[in-house]
Amino acid sequence: MTGSIVILDQVPDPVFSGKMLGDGLAILPSSGDVLAPFDGEVVSLFPTGHAIGLVSDGGIECLIHIGIDTVEFNGTGFTAKVEQGDKVKKGQLLIKADLAVIRASGKDIITPVIITNPTVWQPVQLTSGEVQAGKDIVFRVAKKG
Numbered sequence: 001m002t003g004s005i006v007i008l009d010q011v012p013d014p015v016f017s018g019k020m021l022g023d024g025l026a027i028l029p030s031s032g033d034v035l036a037p038f039d040g041e042v043v044s045l046f047p048t049g050h051a052i053g054l055v056s057d058g059g060i061e062c063l064i065h066i067g068i069d070t071v072e073f074n075g076t077g078f079t080a081k082v083e084q085g086d087k088v089k090k091g092q093l094l095i096k097a098d099l100a101v102i103r104a105s106g107k108d109i110i111t112p113v114i115i116t117n118p119t120v121w122q123p124v125q126l127t128s129g130e131v132q133a134g135k136d137i138v139f140r141v142a143k144k145g
Contacts, residue, residue: 001111002133003029005126008112013068016112021063023123024114025139027131032097034064035133036088037113046071049078052094053116060141061117066097070106077101091134113138120144 006026011017018024036054043061044053050070054062064079077098082088102109115121121141131138 001027001029001034002031002131003027003111004130005128005138006110007126011068011112012108016065016114018118019118022061022114022116022118024062025123026110026112026114027138028110029066029097029099031133032099033093033113033133034066034097036090036092036093036094037062037064037138039069042082042084042086042088042094043076045082045084046079048073048075049095050075050097051082051119052080052082054088056062059117060115060121063112063114063116064094065112065114066095066109066115067102068110070102070107072107073101073105114139116126 011026030133039055040056043055051065079096081093099109123139123141126139
């Protein structure tokens with residue numbers, strides 16, 4: 001996603017800020033286009049379209065969760081462009097999120113990007129500042145051990 005990087009500790013949801021699902025960062029998006037961060041497979045796509053789980057060809061598991069408490073929208077404002085089981089390429093459009101719908105509800109648009117297999121992979125070299133979807137690397141990972 002295009003937007004500003006936010007450290008995970010500042011996400012207003014203890015599940016993410018407490019790193020209960022894994023480590024990573026968040027993006028305060030300026031665009032609702034969610035692009036694949038790597039070549040891989042869609043391993044989970046929430047029916048509501050607000051979150052997607054991916055696994056890279058190298059085994060990195062990643063969750064992208066658009067907004068906070070957006071599961072309550074029951075899909076309103078989210079259009080999935082892929083399905084569970086699809087193979088995806090880096091930069092491919094995964095989900096279109098209508099940020100205006102999220103903002104109008106009073107919900108936070110902050111979007112955590114989490115490595116969900118932190119016993120195997122750890123984020124390193126976290127980016128800060130502004131990032132552009134499909135162009136900037138938000139973080140690199142290293143295999144533990």
